[in-house]
Amino acid sequence: MGMKTGYLPETVVYQGTTNVNEAKSLWHWRVGTLTALFIIDISCASTLYNTVHQWNPLHADRKGFFDSLFHFTHDSSDLLLFSILRMLSLSGLAYYGATLTWKEAEKTERAKDAKSLVPSHLKCPGNRKNESPQINGESKDGLAEPLLDRREGTKLSKGFEEWFSGSSKKDIVLFMVFLLCTCFQAFVGAKCVGFYFDSTHKMWGVRGEVWQGVLMGSQVAWILAESCYVHLVVDARRILSRALCITKRRKDKEQQNQNLLAKSARGLAQAEGTLRGDKGLKEEADVDQNRFLVRAISLAREELCLILCAFFCLAVSSASGLLLPRFQGSILDHAINNDKPKFKTEIQLLIIFTVITGLFEATRNLCFTVVGKRVLKTLQDRLFMGVIRQDIAYFDGTTSGELTSRLTNDVSSMAEPINWMLSSIVRNAIALVGAFVLCFSISWKLSMLAFTTMAPIMHITAVYSRWSRELNRKRYALLAEANSAASEALGNVRTVRALSTEEVEIDRFKSKTQAAMQKGVRDAFAYAGAVAVNDWLDLGASVLILWYGGSLVMQGRLSAGKLITFELYWNQIQSAYQSIMSVLMSLTRAAGAAQRVLSLVDALPDIDPSSGTVVSILEGDIKLEDVQFHYQMRPQHPVLTGVSLHVGQGQVCALVGRSGGGKSTVVHLLMRFYDPTEGRILLDGWDLKHLNVKSVHKNMGLVAQDTQMFACSIEENITYGLPKYTVEDMEEAARYANAHDFIMRFPDGYATRVGERGVRLSGGQRQRIAIARMLLRRPRVLLLDEATSSLDTESEALVQQALDRLISEGGRTVVLVAHRLSTVRNADMIAVMEKGSVVEQGKHKELVELNGVYQTLVRRQLNKVKTTVVSGSDSDDNSDSVDTSDSIE
Numbered sequence: 001m002g003m004k005t006g007y008l009p010e011t012v013v014y015q016g017t018t019n020v021n022e023a024k025s026l027w028h029w030r031v032g033t034l035t036a037l038f039i040i041d042i043s044c045a046s047t048l049y050n051t052v053h054q055w056n057p058l059h060a061d062r063k064g065f066f067d068s069l070f071h072f073t074h075d076s077s078d079l080l081l082f083s084i085l086r087m088l089s090l091s092g093l094a095y096y097g098a099t100l101t102w103k104e105a106e107k108t109e110r111a112k113d114a115k116s117l118v119p120s121h122l123k124c125p126g127n128r129k130n131e132s133p134q135i136n137g138e139s140k141d142g143l144a145e146p147l148l149d150r151r152e153g154t155k156l157s158k159g160f161e162e163w164f165s166g167s168s169k170k171d172i173v174l175f176m177v178f179l180l181c182t183c184f185q186a187f188v189g190a191k192c193v194g195f196y197f198d199s200t201h202k203m204w205g206v207r208g209e210v211w212q213g214v215l216m217g218s219q220v221a222w223i224l225a226e227s228c229y230v231h232l233v234v235d236a237r238r239i240l241s242r243a244l245c246i247t248k249r250r251k252d253k254e255q256q257n258q259n260l261l262a263k264s265a266r267g268l269a270q271a272e273g274t275l276r277g278d279k280g281l282k283e284e285a286d287v288d289q290n291r292f293l294v295r296a297i298s299l300a301r302e303e304l305c306l307i308l309c310a311f312f313c314l315a316v317s318s319a320s321g322l323l324l325p326r327f328q329g330s331i332l333d334h335a336i337n338n339d340k341p342k343f344k345t346e347i348q349l350l351i352i353f354t355v356i357t358g359l360f361e362a363t364r365n366l367c368f369t370v371v372g373k374r375v376l377k378t379l380q381d382r383l384f385m386g387v388i389r390q391d392i393a394y395f396d397g398t399t400s401g402e403l404t405s406r407l408t409n410d411v412s413s414m415a416e417p418i419n420w421m422l423s424s425i426v427r428n429a430i431a432l433v434g435a436f437v438l439c440f441s442i443s444w445k446l447s448m449l450a451f452t453t454m455a456p457i458m459h460i461t462a463v464y465s466r467w468s469r470e471l472n473r474k475r476y477a478l479l480a481e482a483n484s485a486a487s488e489a490l491g492n493v494r495t496v497r498a499l500s501t502e503e504v505e506i507d508r509f510k511s512k513t514q515a516a517m518q519k520g521v522r523d524a525f526a527y528a529g530a531v532a533v534n535d536w537l538d539l540g541a542s543v544l545i546l547w548y549g550g551s552l553v554m555q556g557r558l559s560a561g562k563l564i565t566f567e568l569y570w571n572q573i574q575s576a577y578q579s580i581m582s583v584l585m586s587l588t589r590a591a592g593a594a595q596r597v598l599s600l601v602d603a604l605p606d607i608d609p610s611s612g613t614v615v616s617i618l619e620g621d622i623k624l625e626d627v628q629f630h631y632q633m634r635p636q637h638p639v640l641t642g643v644s645l646h647v648g649q650g651q652v653c654a655l656v657g658r659s660g661g662g663k664s665t666v667v668h669l670l671m672r673f674y675d676p677t678e679g680r681i682l683l684d685g686w687d688l689k690h691l692n693v694k695s696v697h698k699n700m701g702l703v704a705q706d707t708q709m710f711a712c713s714i715e716e717n718i719t720y721g722l723p724k725y726t727v728e729d730m731e732e733a734a735r736y737a738n739a740h741d742f743i744m745r746f747p748d749g750y751a752t753r754v755g756e757r758g759v760r761l762s763g764g765q766r767q768r769i770a771i772a773r774m775l776l777r778r779p780r781v782l783l784l785d786e787a788t789s790s791l792d793t794e795s796e797a798l799v800q801q802a803l804d805r806l807i808s809e810g811g812r813t814v815v816l817v818a819h820r821l822s823t824v825r826n827a828d829m830i831a832v833m834e835k836g837s838v839v840e841q842g843k844h845k846e847l848v849e850l851n852g853v854y855q856t857l858v859r860r861q862l863n864k865v866k867t868t869v870v871s872g873s874d875s876d877d878n879s880d881s882v883d884t885s886d887s888i889e
């Protein structure tokens with residue numbers, strides 16, 4: 001089951017419950033549950049009230065403290081009273097939370113309609129044009145209060161803000177509700193086991209016991225219903241904290257609000273580390289432990305044979321394991337009764353079943369561990385596939401450190417619980433249910449009493465899980481930031497050393513790990529607290545069992561062996577429950593990591609490299625029609641504002657202009673790293689958007705400004721991505737790029753390893769290898785983005801020679817971001833770019849005669865050359881990309 005990943009408006013990241021209808025349906029569902037519970041509760045209590053019963057007559061003569069406390073007569077009016085009290089308090093709180101939820105969610109909904117105020121590229125979904133809400137001031141109905149909500153620093157309506165101000169207040173209320181339910185649970189439990197039904201009224205006796213059972217069962221449900229209240233509050237907050245909303249109407253503040261809204265929207269649109277495609281931000285669906293469980297199971301499905309084998313072993317070991325306490329109890333009974341033959345048989349059976357259990361347990365463990373390891377591998381592969389296919393826009397908004405963290409930390413955190421979850425959950429679930437049934441078969445009253453502690457334990461675990469999930473999500477994000485800081489520092493280690501900023505980098509790294517550690521410690525404290533309270537409750541249950549079970553033994557209504565069997569089953573239930581809980585808790589912890597992993601595994605890129613029409617050979621006719629573009633990380637800064645350009649087949653087009661004019665961006669769009677925001681790019685008359693990117697790239701060669709090398713040999717770098725090649729071809733390409741000679745001077749020749757990102761080569765050498773790589777592919781369209789920028793004058797001349805040769809061969813369309821005037825001068829067409837558009841276009845001579853930007857550009861550079869020659873120093877102004885190393889005259 002995959003998570004849906006849909007587009008979001010650029011302004012808002014919605015997650016989970018986001019609209020009023022959903023909030024209302026949640027509310028209805030939960031209120032329905034509460035009402036049903038209340039009806040069961042009241043009917044049981046009133047039925048018991050009318051049933052002939054009394055406090056256990058065996059205790060009638062006692063006059064201790066507890067006896068006076070629990071000195072019930074025939075009626076159980078106290079039960080009724082408690083039911084009503086509890087129902088009123090819990091429902092009242094839930095209702096209050098829900099009412100606020102509605103109000104605020106409706107405000108949010110209305111606020112979304114205010115999108116007409118937002119600039120078109122920052123619009124929210126939904127539209128009701130007849131309202132013009134504002135951020136500050138009063139609404140036309142005078143009801144709404146300032147309501148501009150961001151992830152942090154939420155500014156909500158007064159009542160709601162007050163309600164949520166100080167989470168301690170909320171926690172106290174929740175704790176009180178929990179306490180109320182728990183106390184009542186204990187009270188009803190103690191009272192019910194003490195009921196004695198008049199045996200002369202047989203019908204009443206049976207019914208009474210049934211109602212008694214249902215009433216005690218409903219207690220468990222009641223305590224869990226407390227979570228209803230928590231959910232209402234949490235959902236309300238989620239709705240509010242995830243919506244960007246405005247609610248007011250006041251004309252004189254419209255402009256201010258627009259700016260504020262656009263600013264907030266930009267904040268979200270440019271947020272780093274968020275999932276984005278070429279078309280904008282994407283929704284990362286929440287992964288809670290249930291979803292995680294489902295995904296884990298679907299991942300493990302591929303190992304069906306091993307899993308089936310493991311389940312078979314599990315079934316055998318669980319069944320024989322469940323019988324062990326029975327043997328242990330009856331061995332004790334036979335020992336007490338001095339029944340030697342039966343004693344011997346039972347001992348033999350115990351040994352046989354112990355051996356069987358151990359054997360199948362070990363096999364089960366082995367199978368599940370192997371499955372776990374395979375799942376980890378599948379997950380790692382899928383994540384890497386998911387990451388590498390993302391749009392370039394996604395990589396603009398993230399760091400390699402963050403991605404490495406996902407590939408390492410997050411994947412192993414996610415896979416770790418899967419490892420033992422498979423083996424643990426099912427085994428313990430079987431043990432839990434089996435022991436539960438067997439406990440009831442021994443004594444239902446004893447079971448009822450013992451289970452009164454179950455609901456509080458479940459509640460505490462659930463509260464901790466909720467809290468811990470959020471905390472761990474933040475912890476993993478901090479770890480990713482630490483990773484990012486480390487890889488950035490290590491990637492730029494020369495700059496760090498040159499500027500002696502080691503301490504700065506260490507502090508940066510430490511601050512992240514420290515924050516992550518603090519969150520981990522908080523989690524450890526909370527975990528220890530939850531475990532401690534659960535252990536106490538557990539011990540309390542054991543005391544109850546021994547107290548009530550012991551009195552049953554003393555009355556002769558239960559054998560000592562059965563009491564021991566019960567105790568053993570109870571321990572089994574406890575340990576099975578705790579194991580399940582610790583798996584669920586680790587699932588909770590891992591859910592944060594899972595969200596980060598699965599969001600990427602599921603996210604499909606907007607520009608899918610393998611879809612679209614496949615072209616085998618491109619002619620090389622390029623047309624840009626009114627192309628507009630802005631980068632997502634800077635949506636307010638249009639880079640191309642309407643570029644129209646036609647480069648015919650076999651033509652050479654030089655893009656020149658000031659730095660930042662958008663020349664490289666044109667090259668990026670031609671490579672389809674991004675799609676234009678408006679306008680079209682046509683290749684041989686085909687809209688580039690409809691062509692298969694992979695097939696287009698086979699026909700295109702790009703040499704970019706920043707040469708990218710892999711940490712392998714020179715040969716592997718030159719032939720990168722080619723399934724077949726001959727050494728002759730490779731050497732020819734290297735010769736063409738004037739790289740062969742320097743390569744052969746290395747002792748290992750083409751086998752020389754270049755180090756990470758080619759650090760063992762000079763910039764010029766790297767660039768020549770990149771050119772050789774491109775030449776070997778013999779592309780129909782060459783894109784040269786300042787391909788010789790890192791070369792010294794001598795090697796630049798050599799490389800330029802190679803490029804000129806290639807260009808002069810003809811038949812290839814070349815788009816080059818100009819670096820040398822000689823190349824520019826010879827180009828079939830020169831396009832001068834300024835502020836995102838082509839301001840002049842033509843041949844060198846025509847442009848010089850035009851006396852416009854091009855001429856100014858050239859003239860300024862000529863002056864610069866003269867100044868440099870006169871002063872004998874280099875100019876530090878590199879802002880123009882037409883080099884002056886050649887004279888144009």
Ligand SMILES: Nc1ncnc2c1ncn2[C@@H]1O[C@H](COP(=O)(O)OP(=O)(O)OP(=O)(O)O)[C@@H](O)[C@H]1O
Binds near residue numbers: 639658663664665881
């Ligand atoms: N990935 C990116 N995200 C956001 N903005 C970007 C990105 N890449 C480039 N820009 C911005 O886009 C504008 C155009 O950049 P571009 O690299 O196309 O200019 P250029 O004309 O090639 O400059 P130069 O001659 O210096 O290489 C610049 O203002 C730059 O800051």
